[in-house]
Every structure is written in C-alpha cells, then in structure tokens.
Amino acid sequence: xxxxxxxxxxxxxxxxxxxxxxxxxxxxxxxxxxxxxxxxxxxxxxxxxxxxxxxxxxx
Numbered sequence: 109x110x111x112x113x114x115x116x117x118x119x120x121x122x123x124x125x126x127x128x129x130x131x132x133x134x135x136x137x138x139x140x141x142x143x144x145x146x147x148x149x150x151x152x153x154x155x156x157x158x159x160x161x162x163x164x165x166x167x
Contacts, residue, residue: 111137115145116154116165125162 118134149155
C-alpha cells in the first residue's frame, strides 16, 4: 500500500482530525514519510486542516 493511501485510510478510520505525530503511531511510518504524504494529499485536495497542525479527510 502506498504511503498516501495508508495515511488517508488512517484519517478516515479515526473519524476526527489528527496531528502528524498521531499518524506516526497509527501508521507505523516515520515522521518524514508522514509529512511527505500529508503534503501530497493536501496538494491533491484530499485532506484539509480544520485547525493548525491537525488534518482530516475532505468531505
């Protein structure tokens, strides 16, 4: 599974906005991998940030 898919799946499963550090724990990936995936998902407009440093899937 691709890193971006893993991160998006974790965000969908959580049902709430998460910090990157929480995604590291949930996905078992490194922080740089999570940051890169979040940047790509934001570029693709698949996630949004309801408040600073928190991420959730777009509805």
